[in-house]
Amino acid sequence: MFNLYLCNISHFTVRNLSSTLQQKLETMEIIMQPWPWYVGGPIVGFIMLILMYLGKSFGFSSNFRTLCSALGAGESCEFFRFDWKTQRWNLLFLVGAIAGGYVASHWLSDNQVPQIAQTTIEQLHAEGFASAGSSYYPAEIFDHLSPKNIVLLVIGGLLIGFGTRYAGGCTSGHAISGLSNLQWPSLVAVVGFFIGGLIMVHLIFPLIF
Template sequence: MEMTLNLFPLGWQHYLLGGLFIGAGVALLFVFTGLVGGMSSVFSSTWSYVVRRPYFQQARYTDSRLWRLVYAAGLVLGALLWWLALGDGTPGSTSVPVWQLVVGGFLVGYGARLGNGCTSGHGICGLGSLQWPSLVAVLTFMATAFITANLVARWLP
């Protein structure tokens, strides 16, 4: 019980409910449209509006960018509604310096491109459809995250 309080000082129930909503959302997207709701492809397809380089002008990005933008907007609006309904009214904050957030964002983006997808695509959709490459990708993501978190906690203030 004490370990649960240490890991989840604000409770675990909202994590479970959020996970159920995310799982239901990607399942419904796939069942009704046959589309996989990964976020790294949302990023690339959105760039196809403004970047004319051949990579971003591939049909897989230009043909799917509208529904992906709607999907991303739904995620943002869903998070806002969740926060308004269940939050304590104060915005979240972090003590992580901005430079670390920027470097981390670039590394995550690079890893998503390198891994041909992100944690939402591989972790939720790929594992949900029992794809072996997604299992390997998720295990790699998690191992890298554990190692990085421990290194940062040890060497950075």
């Protein structure tokens, strides 16, 4: 009788554990799948509401200025002369974004390359980018650091670093934070982002590659 009792308890426990494990696996499956815009969008908006409530402005590229100030650039340049410690929360956000991306790519996803339009893949293949559609980044640039590629990467980095600070923000600072505060300069900047992208794709890109 006692053995039967233990057997029933064991069966009940195993069944509950199996059910719990199945539920956790289903939850993990939801987390590991790409989130649609109607899920990710409201989450970003909710984060903005929290930052606005705390009196903070969301912007990723501002960490460039913060890091330069923390390293002593304020001693020789007025632009970097401010209390960078007030932006420690943003530096923490930067670290969290990097760590979160690493965790998500290694343990919370199957690491599939995002799908892009077949027409785009064919156009990139015609331009000599055979890795298009099968790689996260153009391997022809980053895996083969020829003098030309190094020059392009350095110039691109300088333009991004200078441009985001000269414009007062990047896509996150203007498109997310600025537009949510109905800032006219942010609207102008966002329109400029799109115009610059079109010019790059249709005019400059064919000349470079």
